[in-house]
Amino acid sequence: xxxxxxxxxxxxxxxxxxxxxxxxxxVTVSADxxxxxxxxxxxxxxxxxxxxxxxxxxxxxxxxxxxxxxDAAVPGAVFTSPTPDQILPATLxxxxxxxxxxxxxxxxxxxxxxxxxxxxxxxEGVEVRTVLVNDxxxxxxxxxxxxxxxxxxxxxxxxxxxxxxxxxxxxxxxAAIGDHVNSNVRTMGVxxxxxxxxxxxxxxxxxxxxxxxxxxxxxxxxxxxKIPMENADGITDRLLEPVLxxxxxxxxxxxxxxxxxxxxxxxxxxxxxxxxxxQVLAERGATVERSLVGNYITALxxxxxxxxxxxxxxxxxxxxxxxxxxxALRWGV
Amino acid sequence: MLLDVKWAVRWLTMCAEAMAENxxxxxxxxxxxxxxxxxxxxxxxxxxxxxxxAETPPETPGAALKLTAMTLxxxxxxxxxxxxxxxxxxxxxxxxxxxxxxxxxxATALVAARDGIVARxxxxxxxxxxxxxxxxxxxxxxxxxxxxxxxxLAVLVAAAEAAEAGAVATDPLVxxxxxxxxxxxxxxxxxxxxxxxxxxxLRAAVGAAA
Numbered sequence: 001x002x003x004x005x006x007x008x009x010x011x012x013x014x015x016x017x018x019x020x021x022x023x024x025x026x027v028t029v030s031a032d033x034x035x036x037x038x039x040x041x042x043x044x045x046x047x048x049x050x051x052x053x054x055x056x057x058x059x060x061x062x063x064x065x066x067x068x069x070x071d072a073a074v075p076g077a078v079f080t081s082p083t084p085d086q087i088l089p090a091t092l093x094x095x096x097x098x099x100x101x102x103x104x105x106x107x108x109x110x111x112x113x114x115x116x117x118x119x120x121x122x123x124e125g126v127e128v129r130t131v132l133v134n135d136x137x138x139x140x141x142x143x144x145x146x147x148x149x150x151x152x153x154x155x156x157x158x159x160x161x162x163x164x165x166x167x168x169x170x171x172x173x174x175a176a177i178g179d180h181v182n183s184n185v186r187t188m189g190v191x192x193x194x195x196x197x198x199x200x201x202x203x204x205x206x207x208x209x210x211x212x213x214x215x216x217x218x219x220x221x222x223x224x225x226k227i228p229m230e231n232a233d234g235i236t237d238r239l240l241e242p243v244l245x246x247x248x249x250x251x252x253x254x255x256x257x258x259x260x261x262x263x264x265x266x267x268x269x270x271x272x273x274x275x276x277x278x279q280v281l282a283e284r285g286a287t288v289e290r291s292l293v294g295n296y297i298t299a300l301x302x303x304x305x306x307x308x309x310x311x312x313x314x315x316x317x318x319x320x321x322x323x324x325x326x327x328a329l330r331w332g333v
Numbered sequence: 334m335l336l337d338v339k340w341a342v343r344w345l346t347m348c349a350e351a352m353a354e355n356x357x358x359x360x361x362x363x364x365x366x367x368x369x370x371x372x373x374x375x376x377x378x379x380x381x382x383x384x385x386x387a388e389t390p391p392e393t394p395g396a397a398l399k400l401t402a403m404t405l406x407x408x409x410x411x412x413x414x415x416x417x418x419x420x421x422x423x424x425x426x427x428x429x430x431x432x433x434x435x436x437x438x439x440a441t442a443l444v445a446a447r448d449g450i451v452a453r454x455x456x457x458x459x460x461x462x463x464x465x466x467x468x469x470x471x472x473x474x475x476x477x478x479x480x481x482x483x484x485x486l487a488v489l490v491a492a493a494e495a496a497e498a499g500a501v502a503t504d505p506l507v508x509x510x511x512x513x514x515x516x517x518x519x520x521x522x523x524x525x526x527x528x529x530x531x532x533x534x535l536r537a538a539v540g541a542a543a
Contacts, residue, residue: 079369109415
């Protein structure tokens with residue numbers, strides 16, 4: 001294992017400290033309990049928006065703290081959900097009295113820890129609503145699994161719900177917009193290589209040189225199945241087809257197309273995937289109205305990507321275009 | 334012999350030793366069907382428990398378990414933190430303020446711990462989770478406590494042996510809860526890390542009483 005670290009046990013501490021130093025104009029970092037808040041939090045009269053999860057997905061979530069997006073991000077250990085003793089004080093820190101929305105990716109650990117924190121916050125008189133993100137079509141949503149995972153769609157939920165909170169929507173309205181985004185976005189990912197969790201020291205699963213893993217999550221956990229390596233167009237088709245059929249995209253619809261890198265794939269390759277995805281959408285008669293291409297929700301140094309498609313309506317487009325000023329997303333400012 | 338606070342502190346200390354010793358093994362179990370963090374999280378959690386026990390020495394077994402519950406909930410993260418936190422909290426509540434615990438009280442606490450895990454995680458037997466260690470353990474403890482010759486050590490041994498067998502029996506199961514459930518059929522052939530760490534915890538309870 002070759003990594004730019006000092007000690008596997010201090011990876012998150014030192015990384016978050018560095019993040020705070022680099023973006024001191026945007027955020028405040030609390031070292032213990034560990035969380036990141038928007039510099040001017042709590043913003044008077046505004047609903048607070050908080051997300052969190054395991055570290056290793058950077059820039060998610062701390063990279064999205066700032067005007068027009070999150071008020072707080074709560075990082076856990078690498079690939080491990082944060083704990084209620086972090087989530088609760090972060091919730092209190094961004095509550096202006098208008099309540100706080102928790103954006104939670106659907107993993108057993110995240111759900112349990114955020115549930116506990118929400119109960120504790122409510123006991124302290126803070127109204128909390130939870131938006132559960134579960135956009136991963138690789139997982140069968142049935143009684144026999146923990147349900148679909150929250151993956152690429154999380155970034156879109158955070159941006160759009162953040163814009164709704166910024167324009168002054170109520171607690172219930174912000175949560176409803178978040179749910180609306182979640183129910184209109186689907187994602188599927190692929191891994192070309194596994195990633196190595198610093199404290200584990202070896203790759204998180206085995207993948208031969210000529211194999212890829214389809215239906216990958218963002219925690220280095222294996223996906224749906226292994227197949228032999230294919231070219232970019234072939235892989236793009238494999239990822240996009242289940243996304244579009246699950247979402248039921250019809251001719252004439254407008255979409256946001258999000259091609260996300262897993263951390264170890266160059267941007268040039270992501271654009272090759274994007275190119276093919278646009279062709280497939282055009283064949284279906286759908287129009288790509290907005291795009292996002294880059295490393296926005298990653299799995300350490302994993303090579304691979306995910307494709308997310310969000311069905312747009314006028315309101316979602318307007319909220320997507322609204323100004324945002326964070327470390328990782330910035331426009332209109 | 335009854336179980337007192339010295340046993341409880343010894344138990345938690347031996348849990349911490351077991352997690353440190355088995356940290357890499359638990360990470361390896363978690364690697365193919367999870368995300369390689371279970372050993373790291375359990376080790377970190379129980380080291381924090383040791384620090385808390387040294388800071389504020391408990392006076393009853395129940396207090397020791399409650400301190401453990403709060404520490405695991407706040408330090409472990411993932412699913413294991415809230416699940417083990419709930420288990421220790423329910424067991425602590427069952428012990429109450431008692432200075433000593435008898436076989437029946439011990440079995441009741443183990444059943445309460447199992448019920449807490451089921452309530453929080455909503456998993457059933459056969460889902461390939463820690464429930465598959467805790468349910469046989471709780472049932473074996475009840476049976477051992479009901480035996481007229483039963484003593485606390487016999488109850489603990491019965492629980493630990495049943496948990497170990499239950500953990501081994503998760504090997505062929507297809508996961509239906511937790512992160513391993515994403516793998517579907519491919520989760521078969523691997524031991525559930527949560528069931529494995531549960532067996533370590535219950536084995537430590539025997540060591541502390543022996």
